[in-house]
Amino acid sequence: MLQLLVKSTEITEIKYLMDNEQDQLAPKSLELVHKLKQKYEATGQDMNTYLEGLYHATYLSYWDYINLDTLLTLQQPKTSFPDERTFIIYHQITELFFQLIRNSLEQISETENLTAEYFTKQLNRAINYLEHLKNSFSIMFDGMDREQFLTFRTSLTPASGFQSAQYRIIEIYSTDVFFLVQKDLRGSFIIEDAPEKLMDFLYWRRGAVEMESLKKTFTLRQFEEKYLPSLLQVANEYRDKNLRQKWLKMPEAERWNPDLVAAMRRFDHLANVEWPLVHFRTATRYLDRKPQELAATGGTNWKEYMQPKNQQVTYYPELWSEVEEQSWGKNVTKEQIGI
Numbered sequence: 001m002l003q004l005l006v007k008s009t010e011i012t013e014i015k016y017l018m019d020n021e022q023d024q025l026a027p028k029s030l031e032l033v034h035k036l037k038q039k040y041e042a043t044g045q046d047m048n049t050y051l052e053g054l055y056h057a058t059y060l061s062y063w064d065y066i067n068l069d070t071l072l073t074l075q076q077p078k079t080s081f082p083d084e085r086t087f088i089i090y091h092q093i094t095e096l097f098f099q100l101i102r103n104s105l106e107q108i109s110e111t112e113n114l115t116a117e118y119f120t121k122q123l124n125r126a127i128n129y130l131e132h133l134k135n136s137f138s139i140m141f142d143g144m145d146r147e148q149f150l151t152f153r154t155s156l157t158p159a160s161g162f163q164s165a166q167y168r169i170i171e172i173y174s175t176d177v178f179f180l181v182q183k184d185l186r187g188s189f190i191i192e193d194a195p196e197k198l199m200d201f202l203y204w205r206r207g208a209v210e211m212e213s214l215k216k217t218f219t220l221r222q223f224e225e226k227y228l229p230s231l232l233q234v235a236n237e238y239r240d241k242n243l244r245q246k247w248l249k250m251p252e253a254e255r256w257n258p259d260l261v262a263a264m265r266r267f268d269h270l271a272n273v274e275w276p277l278v279h280f281r282t283a284t285r286y287l288d289r290k291p292q293e294l295a296a297t298g299g300t301n302w303k304e305y306m307q308p309k310n311q312q313v314t315y316y317p318e319l320w321s322e323v324e325e326q327s328w329g330k331n332v333t334k335e336q337i338g339i
């Protein structure tokens with residue numbers, strides 16, 4: 001009996017030890033708890049409240065994390081033509097890619113003591129996104145029934161992709177506002193002029209005029225009313241840290257790094273020739289009805305306006321030879337852009 005009692009005490013003791021052992025926090029966990037305590041104490045808060053919150057919190061799911069249910073409700077067609085959904089979704093995809101491009105460009109602009117290696121790495125990411133946009137434009141070119149498109153587009157007037165604020169922000173991030181001024185007006189200004197002085201003469205504000213009256217289109221006026229103040233703010237913010245300025249401020253040896261120069265040329269050509277051309281050729285496929293083209297929903301003289309050779313926008317003119325500049329937007333083959 002006594003023997004049995006001893007045994008049972010021993011078992012209890014061992015069990016106590018084992019339970020205690022399991023309760024011990026591993027050194028790594030202790031270190032984290034300690035760090036957390038410091039973190040919350042630094043702002044006068046109680047760590048335990050946070051730990052309790054963590055204990056009660058539900059597990060994160062994929063669908064909540066990316067807001068999937070909301071994302072899939074963001075398509076609101078104006079008509080019952082199925083291809084209108086394609087049109088909306090592809091515009092949304094493009095805007096998300098624009099956001100990715102901004103993310104890369106912002107990281108270049110925010111970096112002090114920029115190296116050619118880092119500049120090139122981030123710019124190559126932006127190039128990758130633009131390549132995807134260029135290559136996927138076939139979703140617009142081939143992916144909609146022309147008759148459906150020509151019918152549902154009438155319900156979208158006066159909205160136009162022209163009103164994409166992110167497209168304009170990418171331009172402002174990429175270069176000095178001076179280079180976005182309509183080419184034949186640039187002679188009246190200098191690169192250092194303040195954005196306030198230059199913004200009235202941007203190529204897209206001059207280009208978006210009505211075919212007949214040459215007055216600003218309603219689409220442009222609406223866009224200006226909503227976004228012009230914030231675009232001016234971005235232009236001022238990026239006056240000294242747009243990509244061209246960041247590049248000019250680099251030490252000479254870094255600035256002329258061949259990989260960086262190649263990336264800047266590629267980015268410039270994709271943004272100002274290849275994507276605009278794929279876009280223009282798509283517009284032509286849908287809207288060019290001989291003998292007379294159809295009016296765009298934005299109401300511009302689109303056939304003249306949209307062509308890169310007419311817009312003559314180049315972010316980094318110093319990286320192109322005179323011959324290259326003169327042939328800007330010309331002689332681009334189907335192989336180069338896929339359309």
Ligand code: HEM
Pocket residue numbers: 090091094095140141159160161162163164167204276279282283284286287296297298299300301302306
């Ligand atoms: C079938 C497809 C498309 C057609 C027919 C088309 C047509 C046009 C036209 C005619 C314009 C000139 C402005 C106007 O009068 O509306 C324009 C401008 C514009 N569109 Fe599209 N578009 C298409 C798809 C897209 C997509 C998917 C995007 C992506 C966001 C987009 C973004 C833009 C932008 C940013 C402009 C202004 C370009 C500039 O200022 O140079 N478009 N589009």
